[in-house]
Amino acid sequence: MISLTEENYLKAIYHLSEDGSKAVLTNDLAEAMHTKAASVTDMIKKLSIKEFISHEKYYGVNITSKGKAVALSVIRKHRLWETFLVQKLSFSWDEVHEVAEQLEHIQSNRLIEKLDEYLGFPKADPHGDPIPDSNGKIKALQKVMLSTLKPGSDSLIVAVKDSDSKLLKYLDKIGARPGKKIKVIDREEYDGSMEVSINSQRFFLSKEVSENILVTA
Amino acid sequence: MISLTEENYLKAIYHLSEDGSKAVLTNDLAEAMHTKAASVTDMIKKLSIKEFISHEKYYGVNITSKGKAVALSVIRKHRLWETFLVQKLSFSWDEVHEVAEQLEHIQSNRLIEKLDEYLGFPKADPHGDPIPDSNGKIKALQKVMLSTLKPGSDSLIVAVKDSDSKLLKYLDKIGARPGKKIKVIDREEYDGSMEVSINSQRFFLSKEVSENILVTA
DNA sequence: AATACTTTTTAGATAAGCCTAAAATATTAC
DNA sequence: GTAATATTTTAGGCTTATCTAAAAAGTATT
Incomplete structure (x- = not known):
């Protein structure tokens, strides 16, 4: 044990x-x-x-590989629980860590596999960190800046580069959280600003902001 | 602590x-x-x-009353987690205890209140035991025999009287578990049999069976 | 290469929760 | 009411995870 x-x-x-x-x-x-x-x-x-x-x-x-397996199992549990807290219990993104630190130690394979299924087998947690699979395989998500996407592209928000609290608050307000779908409607060539859709709502993002949002490639 | x-x-x-x-x-x-x-x-x-x-x-x-408050808080958490495991993760009724024994010790008021809300403020766990409220008040549930309900009534299965294993297996098969909603569609006067709906499926229950199912009054 | 400084390890304690064996107290039997 | 039995407590130890203080090993300075 x-x-x-x-x-x-x-x-x-x-x-x-x-x-x-x-x-x-x-x-x-x-x-x-x-x-x-x-x-x-x-x-x-x-x-x-x-x-x-x-x-x-x-x-x-x-x-060792034996130790790594333990670590990855704990990390898998931590990230699945964080996803649960945000997606199902509507915790905000920044209040989940403490609770997940406790939940990650619950011992039950059955529980964690059922939870994974219940959440729809998510690939990343609400912070955009990848969730190891049940064999401990972890796929680094390809992240690109939102600003590199062409109009019409549809992808998932994976992380936020800058951890400036003003930016985080703004993104939170418009619903731009890791795990959310984001669609590029249009992009202005002269200033690099973008029109995007999140939760079926449209927003204009400055070039600066769109360079700080990382999405799946 | x-x-x-x-x-x-x-x-x-x-x-x-x-x-x-x-x-x-x-x-x-x-x-x-x-x-x-x-x-x-x-x-x-x-x-x-x-x-x-x-x-x-x-x-x-x-x-002491101080000790009772602690015990009731743990019992509240245990029963809410059992309800979660059965209702949301589709654990069967008899495999939840062990996991709930671990989950009941997670320390976070916010978590347990959110969980309660997510589950729709259940009054009883899947075994039919009452769930204490956030102040530690526990209400013994009024239990009546399903057979006493009038057609049209909607209530919650709370427990099964007889613990005959054949009956339990049958009830399990049709989804008649504590915590489940049950609606009385019709009742035959001459033999006391009932037509009920559980999980949107209809079943005919004999008088004998309907006298062994206890529901909320 | 010797001295000074930093990092790591060892040595010896402490608190929580458990154990066995023995002593103290309570209950039952005669 | 005393002896036998059952229950509970005390005494002393063990393990895990922590600590402080001191020793050992490694690194840097001159």
């Missing part, structure tokens, strides 16, 4: 290692886990014995 | 005390918690200090 704390460590290691591609240092992990380096060293020993990570003293840890 | 283990103890004490009406003995609590009497004594000390229960040595524990 794997404890809740172990799951959280593995998730943090996975993220800090940039999906398993580089070693993670003790202090960085301590900061991410809001704990002290000594505690991290203890946990590193446990996770190494269980072969979720490999560890060379003083040189950081690397996640 | 209250721990997951403390919540589980309080829930068990609440149930064993028959909703707070009598004292609970150490050994009974140990059995319910699948643990040993010595461990229970330890926990009793903690819960007494926090004033969730009162304890007279060797004579068992009584739950």
Whole structure:
């Protein structure tokens, strides 16, 4: 069995290692886990014995494929729950994280597969991050700037580049959230502004705004 | 803060005390918690200090109103999640308990109020047990035999009287589960049989069957 | 290459929740 | 009313996950 704390460590290691591609240092992990380096060293020993990570003293840890599988399963659950909270319970986009941090540790394969189905097998969560499938395969979504789309194109909002809070508030107001469909109606050549349709409503977006909205290619 | 283990103890004490009406003995609590009497004594000390229960040595524990509030909040969450699993994720009635045991400990008032709303403020869970409201008020549901309803009445299945497994299997097959809506279409006076609608499907039920289905008054 | 500084690990404690074995108290039997 | 039995509590330990303080190892400076 794997404890809740172990799951959280593995998730943090996975993220800090940039999906398993580089070693993670003790202090960085301590900061991410809001704990002290000594505690991290203890946990590193446990996770190494269980072969979720490999560890060379003083040189950081690397996640194993066994550890990666655990991390991806937790990430899958986290992102499915976030999608549920936003799509079904109409939570706003920025208030889901805390709750999903708890829900991601519920142990039940049946539950998560049913939830996936209920949500219509979503590919990305409300922040635009891709949802791993039940085998832990994760497809990086091809993201392009909305500004590159031609009139008539139909695609899905995947993320927002700039995290300026004024921009986020504006996009939220017009319903331009990750996961939403967006259609390009027209594009003005001289200033790069666009007319788009979201939720069957039309909006004019400046070039600046349309360069900050990332959509599926 | 209250721990997951403390919540589980309080829930068990609440149930064993028959909703707070009598004292609970150490050994009974140990059995319910699948643990040993010595461990229970330890926990009793903690819960007494926090004033969730009162304890007279060797004579068992009584739950306080503070403890009852915690227990009822957990029970509310448990029953709402069970309703969600059955109604929305189409879990069957008998496979929800284990998962709900985990979900009931998620800490978020906002989540549980949104869930309640999403489910349409249900009064009972799929087993027919009443769901406490957000203030911890629990209303014993008025249950009447389906056979007493007049044609045209619309109500909720609350429970099944007889626990004969053949009857249960039959009712399960036609979708006649607690929590489901049932409408009386017609009633034959001479033999007491009824025509009802469940899930938009029509069925003829014998007098015997309709006397075993309990519905909201 | 020796000193200073940073990072990591070790050593020794603590709190929660559990355990076994033994002591204390209550209940029942004679 | 005392002895036998059952229940509950105490005492002392264990594990997990945390901490602080100190030692060890690695890196940088001169």
